[in-house]
Amino acid sequence: MISFQNLTKIYPPNIVALDNVSFDVKEKEFVCIVGRSGAGKTTLLKLLLAIEKPTRGEIFFGDEELFKIDHEDLSKFRRKIGVIFQDYKLLPSKTVYENVAYVMELMGRSDREISREIPQILKIVELEDRSHNFPAQLSGGEQQRAAVARAIAHRPQVILADEPTGNLDPYNTQDLIRLLKKINKLGTTIILATHDKEIIDSLKERVITLERGRLIRDEKEGRFII
Amino acid sequence: MTSLKRIFCFGWKNFSRDPGSSTAAIFILVIVISLITSLYLFENVAQFLILSIQEKVDVSIYFKEEASEEEISKVSQELSKIPEVTETKYVSREEALQHFTRRHKEDPLLMGSLEELGVNPFFASLNIKVLESSQYESVVGFLEKSQFNPLIYKIDYYQKKPIMEKLLSISSQINKFGIIFSIVFGVIAILVAFSQIQLSLQNSKQEIGIMRMVGASNFFIQGPFIIQGIIIGGSAVLIAALFFWGIIYGLNPRIESLVPGLNLLGFFTSHFCIILLIQISVGVGVGVFASSIAIRKYLKV
Numbered sequence: 291m292i293s294f295q296n297l298t299k300i301y302p303p304n305i306v307a308l309d310n311v312s313f314d315v316k317e318k319e320f321v322c323i324v325g326r327s328g329a330g331k332t333t334l335l336k337l338l339l340a341i342e343k344p345t346r347g348e349i350f351f352g353d354e355e356l357f358k359i360d361h362e363d364l365s366k367f368r369r370k371i372g373v374i375f376q377d378y379k380l381l382p383s384k385t386v387y388e389n390v391a392y393v394m395e396l397m398g399r400s401d402r403e404i405s406r407e408i409p410q411i412l413k414i415v416e417l418e419d420r421s422h423n424f425p426a427q428l429s430g431g432e433q434q435r436a437a438v439a440r441a442i443a444h445r446p447q448v449i450l451a452d453e454p455t456g457n458l459d460p461y462n463t464q465d466l467i468r469l470l471k472k473i474n475k476l477g478t479t480i481i482l483a484t485h486d487k488e489i490i491d492s493l494k495e496r497v498i499t500l501e502r503g504r505l506i507r508d509e510k511e512g513r514f515i516i
Numbered sequence: 517m518t519s520l521k522r523i524f525c526f527g528w529k530n531f532s533r534d535p536g537s538s539t540a541a542i543f544i545l546v547i548v549i550s551l552i553t554s555l556y557l558f559e560n561v562a563q564f565l566i567l568s569i570q571e572k573v574d575v576s577i578y579f580k581e582e583a584s585e586e587e588i589s590k591v592s593q594e595l596s597k598i599p600e601v602t603e604t605k606y607v608s609r610e611e612a613l614q615h616f617t618r619r620h621k622e623d624p625l626l627m628g629s630l631e632e633l634g635v636n637p638f639f640a641s642l643n644i645k646v647l648e649s650s651q652y653e654s655v656v657g658f659l660e661k662s663q664f665n666p667l668i669y670k671i672d673y674y675q676k677k678p679i680m681e682k683l684l685s686i687s688s689q690i691n692k693f694g695i696i697f698s699i700v701f702g703v704i705a706i707l708v709a710f711s712q713i714q715l716s717l718q719n720s721k722q723e724i725g726i727m728r729m730v731g732a733s734n735f736f737i738q739g740p741f742i743i744q745g746i747i748i749g750g751s752a753v754l755i756a757a758l759f760f761w762g763i764i765y766g767l768n769p770r771i772e773s774l775v776p777g778l779n780l781l782g783f784f785t786s787h788f789c790i791i792l793l794i795q796i797s798v799g800v801g802v803g804v805f806a807s808s809i810a811i812r813k814y815l816k817v
Binding site: 339341365366367369373379380381382384392395396398400401 | 518519522529530533534723726727728729730731732733734736
């Protein structure tokens with residue numbers, strides 16, 4: 291489904307963030323990308339979102355060569371991906387309901403569909419009572435759950451989660467991981483970047499380990515070993 | 517259609533959910549629109565004053581005693597055929613004498629001198645007016661070269677010429693400075709409004725980045741900001757138009773007593789469409805243009 295081919299990213303003047311990284315992600319797979327801070331996890335996800343361009347190498351999404359998509363079509367490509375960030379990145383001027391509705395509106399879904407589906411999505415993330423609150427009125431855990439709701443609302447093919455538990459307490463962390471597993475079971479590919487050992491060890495999913503920009507390990511039911 | 521409806525809705529929410537920034541942007545735009553409207557009104561008031569002064573200027577052609585009324589009437593007819601000449605008025609010797617007597621009847625010295633002369637010392641004359649004072653020279657030139665020249669005793673154009681030239685130079689200076697002022701103040705005002713809108717949009721930089729990342733197209737991101745610009749500009753136009761109407765309505769009697777014949781309220785109402793068009797072009801134009809330029813910067817992700 292996604293193929294990372296010989297990816298190298300060098301930031302000026304000479305900082306190597308990724309060094310010749312290649313691997314494939316299959317459909318419906320749950321892939322964890324682990325590594326210390328600065329190992330290249332976030333750079334890899336930024337490249338997949340086409341926020342940045344690699345110095346060398348290519349990413350294929352299906353048959354599409356990612357960096358050959360023109361600027362205007364990138365928005366359509368990004369709708370295939372749901373993103374969860376460590377700092378949530380919710381739209382501050384919109385309520386929880388509107389944040390989730392926004393991605394559905396981008397997909398051109400009708401108002402009726404949106405108003406029917408959002409309560410169900412918010413129920414999954416247990417935010418049905420907070421739908422009319424603004425992000426600033428929510429706790430960290432609630433904001434992260436709102437970000438998950440937004441990421442799944444438009445039924446993307448892949449969900450990218452970049453350190454999604456970084457700002458959460460252990461209870462919220464476990465809830466979020468359970469939620470991601472559930473979404474994956476329903477058929478969505480998940481790429482989770484984290485440096486949380488407990489999460490990785492409990493997941494028993496494929497683990498790709500990065501170190502100083504290099505892929506040093508790729509295990510089917512991996513553990514956190516750095 | 518649904519997308520358009522959503523963009524309008526987002527634009528309205530952007531506007532109504534940030535009353536602080538919206539009010540500040542409207543306030544700045546009201547100042548800009550007021551400044552530009554004032555320049556437009558000033559330009560027209562200055563034109564009115566120049567024209568009314570120019571209207572008071574005329575040139576008199578004095579005829580020799582032997583020139584008959586028929587001959588003078590022929591001159592008047594010839595002059596009327598010149599398109600630049602707007603008015604010719606015949607003043608006979610008797611009328612000139614009556615006019616002088618009426619004007620100076622309280623002055624015993626002048627009246628005594630006139631009595632001592634025993635004859636009517638005044639000449640019959642034709643007072644002519646042209647469209648613009650710069651055209652007098654060619655009309656006078658025509659008369660001097662014409663067959664009527666032997667009938668003419670004197671044309672007072674050369675005495676009035678320095679005053680006319682002064683008036684002409686004042687009016688051209690006013691026009692020149694009016695244009696320079698309008699451009700300079702207009703540009704400054706637009707730049708101020710531009711930076712205010714850019715400043716308020718800087719807060720949206722992060723939001724625009726998030727929208728791009730979740731897959732919003734440029735149209736979906738830019739649209740609401742443009743609608744917001746239209747609402748801000750439209751509100752500013754409405755406030756400025758009401759403000760000007762109120763001020764002019766209140767001050768008009770005083771302006772009329774200060775400058776007789778200058779009906780600023782009449783001018784404002786009769787030119788309301790053009791004034792509104794200027795205000796809309798400035799208000800909505802600056803709002804929309806500044807928003808789209810500012811956002812374009814953040815859309816490169």
